[in-house]
Amino acid sequence: MVQKDAFEALEHKIMALRENSRTGDERKTMDEVFDRDTLLGIYKLMTDGYLDTIQYPVSTGKEGNVFAVADDEGKLFALKIYRTSNASFNRIAKYIEGDKRFRGIAGSRRKVIFAWANKEFRNLQRLVDAGVRVPSPIRYQRNMLMMEYIGNKRGPAPLLRNVVLDDPGKVYETIVKYMRLAYQEAGLVHADLSEYNILYYRKRPVIIDVGQAVLVDHVNSKDFLLRDIENINRYFRGLEVDVMDRDELLLAITEASR
Numbered sequence: 001m002v003q004k005d006a007f008e009a010l011e012h013k014i015m016a017l018r019e020n021s022r023t024g025d026e027r028k029t030m031d032e033v034f035d036r037d038t039l040l041g042i043y044k045l046m047t048d049g050y051l052d053t054i055q056y057p058v059s060t061g062k063e064g065n066v067f068a069v070a071d072d073e074g075k076l077f078a079l080k081i082y083r084t085s086n087a088s089f090n091r092i093a094k095y096i097e098g099d100k101r102f103r104g105i106a107g108s109r110r111k112v113i114f115a116w117a118n119k120e121f122r123n124l125q126r127l128v129d130a131g132v133r134v135p136s137p138i139r140y141q142r143n144m145l146m147m148e149y150i151g152n153k154r155g156p157a158p159l160l161r162n163v164v165l166d167d168p169g170k171v172y173e174t175i176v177k178y179m180r181l182a183y184q185e186a187g188l189v190h191a192d193l194s195e196y197n198i199l200y201y202r203k204r205p206v207i208i209d210v211g212q213a214v215l216v217d218h219v220n221s222k223d224f225l226l227r228d229i230e231n232i233n234r235y236f237r238g239l240e241v242d243v244m245d246r247d248e249l250l251l252a253i254t255e256a257s258r
Ligand SMILES: Nc1ncnc2c1ncn2[C@@H]1O[C@H](COP(=O)(O)OP(=O)(O)OP(=O)(O)O)[C@@H](O)[C@H]1O
Pocket: 058, 059, 060, 061, 062, 063, 064, 065, 066, 078, 080, 135, 147, 148, 149, 150, 151, 156, 157, 159, 196, 197, 208, 209, 210
């Protein structure tokens, strides 16, 4: 009975989110996000005691949505829900195919999306273990990932690109340190690193969106790393930071002991 009430409350909340979506496009997005798989996943997180309420939408992206959710003590978490549509599948399939951790799962669209949530979860855990500041992963379930919420009651932390930094040089150094730790200790290249996938929280950068991060032995890892380096250098050069030369930085990140 309690469970039935919880499920009804959840449906109610989702209906309300849908009604609050202003445009037809936004409503369509909500309907796509809260498909049957997703409702079942959320329901499982609820009955397992990880999640009590959905608080508010944080972001609506092309491949997924992020919500602020709370447990029964009111503690906030971020819930990232990947859409199980064709478009998402086509974009991510190539990252899964080249990853030895996911050999043999290509094929079924849902399986690939579920593997993607699992992949982001595992990448986050590796990065936490390596000492890179990322949201701590809490749990993955089907096409969704629950993780530490970066922000406070007033809202999520801003993206790096929306912050005026007191000391951009120091933030650049921290990000370079994280790229090196990711490579050396976690064996990962982010592969979509830019001012759009870094939050700024308590005066420090927090790296997010690590679903596409690949192991360093992935065939394209060097190209991905060079692209990350160029993005970060471009951004901080724009803030008048005296950035490291591309190849020098590549060495600093990849060389064993420095
Ligand atoms: N753990 C978190 N805590 C707070 N906010 C978060 C968290 N994770 C993600 N966000 C917010 O949600 C947005 C989208 O997250 P993310 O980049 O991981 O997803 P995405 O699928 O790449 O979406 P997009 O296409 O918008 O980049 C982020 O830009 C950030 O504002």
